[in-house]
Amino acid sequence: MKRVFAALGLLLFALAAHAQLTIDITTSGGRQIPIAVVAMAGEASQPQSVSDVVGADLSRTGLFRLVNTSGVTPLPTEPSEVNFGDWTARTAEALVIGKIEPSADGRVEVRFRLFDVVKQSQLASFSYVVAPAQLRATAHRIADVIYEKLTGDKGVFSTKITYVVKRGTRYELQVADADGFNAQSVLASNEPIMSPTWSPDGSRIAYVSFDQKKPIVVVQNLAQGTTRIVAQYRGNNSAPAWSPDGKWLAVALSKDGLTQIYRIPAGGGQVERLTDSSGIDTQPNYSPDGQTIAFTSDRGGSPQVYKMPANGGAPQRLTFEGSYNVGPRYSPDGKYIAYVQRDAGRYRIASMELATGQFQVLTDGTLDDSPTYAPNGKMVLYEASVGGRGQLAAVSGDGRVRQRLTSAAGDVQDPSWGPLPTN
Amino acid sequence: MKKLALYLMIAIAAAACASHEQRTEPQVTDKSTGVTPPRSTTGSNTVNPTNPNAALTGNELHSGVLAKRSVYFDFDSNSVKDEYRGLIQAHSRYLNDHRDSHIRIEGNCDERGSREYNLALGQRRAEAVKKIMTVLGVNDGSIETVSYGEEKPVAQGHDENAWAQNRRADIKYRGE
Numbered sequence: 280m281k282r283v284f285a286a287l288g289l290l291l292f293a294l295a296a297h298a299q300l301t302i303d304i305t306t307s308g309g310r311q312i313p314i315a316v317v318a319m320a321g322e323a324s325q326p327q328s329v330s331d332v333v334g335a336d337l338s339r340t341g342l343f344r345l346v347n348t349s350g351v352t353p354l355p356t357e358p359s360e361v362n363f364g365d366w367t368a369r370t371a372e373a374l375v376i377g378k379i380e381p382s383a384d385g386r387v388e389v390r391f392r393l394f395d396v397v398k399q400s401q402l403a404s405f406s407y408v409v410a411p412a413q414l415r416a417t418a419h420r421i422a423d424v425i426y427e428k429l430t431g432d433k434g435v436f437s438t439k440i441t442y443v444v445k446r447g448t449r450y451e452l453q454v455a456d457a458d459g460f461n462a463q464s465v466l467a468s469n470e471p472i473m474s475p476t477w478s479p480d481g482s483r484i485a486y487v488s489f490d491q492k493k494p495i496v497v498v499q500n501l502a503q504g505t506t507r508i509v510a511q512y513r514g515n516n517s518a519p520a521w522s523p524d525g526k527w528l529a530v531a532l533s534k535d536g537l538t539q540i541y542r543i544p545a546g547g548g549q550v551e552r553l554t555d556s557s558g559i560d561t562q563p564n565y566s567p568d569g570q571t572i573a574f575t576s577d578r579g580g581s582p583q584v585y586k587m588p589a590n591g592g593a594p595q596r597l598t599f600e601g602s603y604n605v606g607p608r609y610s611p612d613g614k615y616i617a618y619v620q621r622d623a624g625r626y627r628i629a630s631m632e633l634a635t636g637q638f639q640v641l642t643d644g645t646l647d648d649s650p651t652y653a654p655n656g657k658m659v660l661y662e663a664s665v666g667g668r669g670q671l672a673a674v675s676g677d678g679r680v681r682q683r684l685t686s687a688a689g690d691v692q693d694p695s696w697g698p699l700p701t702n
Numbered sequence: 703m704k705k706l707a708l709y710l711m712i713a714i715a716a717a718a719c720a721s722h723e724q725r726t727e728p729q730v731t732d733k734s735t736g737v738t739p740p741r742s743t744t745g746s747n748t749v750n751p752t753n754p755n756a757a758l759t760g761n762e763l764h765s766g767v768l769a770k771r772s773v774y775f776d777f778d779s780n781s782v783k784d785e786y787r788g789l790i791q792a793h794s795r796y797l798n799d800h801r802d803s804h805i806r807i808e809g810n811c812d813e814r815g816s817r818e819y820n821l822a823l824g825q826r827r828a829e830a831v832k833k834i835m836t837v838l839g840v841n842d843g844s845i846e847t848v849s850y851g852e853e854k855p856v857a858q859g860h861d862e863n864a865w866a867q868n869r870r871a872d873i874k875y876r877g878e
Contacts, residue, residue: 471853493848538822559822605816
């Protein structure tokens, strides 16, 4: 199990990680869609139950309530076997059935159907031919289809997250499925690792390494296991942010004095300064349309969120409430920013609607940091401090649904949510 | 396989940080107060001018005021308190007398606040110490300022006592 995938030079270790993240919903609010996810025919003999994963995915969002399926006999696996009366009696509004059958060369065919119980109609029907080892990933794809059909939003169950795990003086950059399973270590070091962030196509992660006794910016190609240093100028090199087209990395450099924002072609090339203030400018983040960069600046005396044109130019202040608003991240639709705000010594995640300037505090921690939007914009993943230890948590964009992702050991820090799969 | 990789990594990391250990004990100094550091008014004739690092193997940097390497800061502040002026002046004099010496000033923060902003704050603390040194005549090129932000606390606690120890800029000589 614990395989070394790559060992190219100092930075490249990919160990199967020890710790999975376990996700618990701590709060849920609003109306939940009652859905029955029936055990699939043939899944008992497979290494992975598909219906269990589908049910867990949907339930975790806080938007669905799983309807008890026991007592319905026989459990339907074909459309002809569905008796809608069974499910209206259990107040289910949606029903998922399916079957798994052996296919050629050791693979299996997974077929699932989604029904609207109220209208007694079929909403979706898909089949996938996969290796048995892919059943968990297939279940996530099925949950994505169901989620989109019933909520109108893209599902994010097939996405990945990355984060830093710190145990004592040992740091690991890990990549896991969005449900915390299949955690893999893609980098290990005895020096800090900070600010990992996915490239827009999900193939690379940019992060800050301290392996050279100071912060430098590195890009790691996940499939190839190769790394490339993109910024190691005099002083600090940090806070990498990808442009949406993947062509640029905005970074924070202190090579000319205090920390300022620059951009570097992601493929290598000339560095270009974007800000010119007498304070600190850092934590750049591109808007989804690539036209604007939001960032932190204390040019006005206290750290606040500003925005500027993506090729530099006159900045405009966005936050005015309080003396500490930092680390902005655009929502995928570009209409909101999530950021860290301090109020009475507590650091919490807030979101602001850019059109109105209205903001809402989403979390209730004491030392929350590093917000990152799910690619469908529905959840914000962030780092919370629990008993002095970093742990990941997630909150819905309206603050109503909260999840905690717990890890057995170590501090879990600096999450970044990956993009939607391209296929 | 995993163990092998782990050992390999530790070995590499250990080699990479071989000169990094004494940083965690910035307070080890003699307790004599009002120490006047040996003042060299004649430039580099007190050390071997062809090997500036020769001084580093001796005790000059590890005794007296030059052994003091840490400047501590108040919360949310990068202003250098008067009590550290003497320490900074002593290192400035040393650097002016040893023009081939180079230092790195490493800024640090307590754990409160956002990591990346803290990284920049630590750098500003280091920069504040550097600024005094350059005013005192030290070459800009002899000083690199970097920051560890909140990533390398010397005190692991979550209270003001620990935080006060972590709001700090450390002076490190190249070759140490």
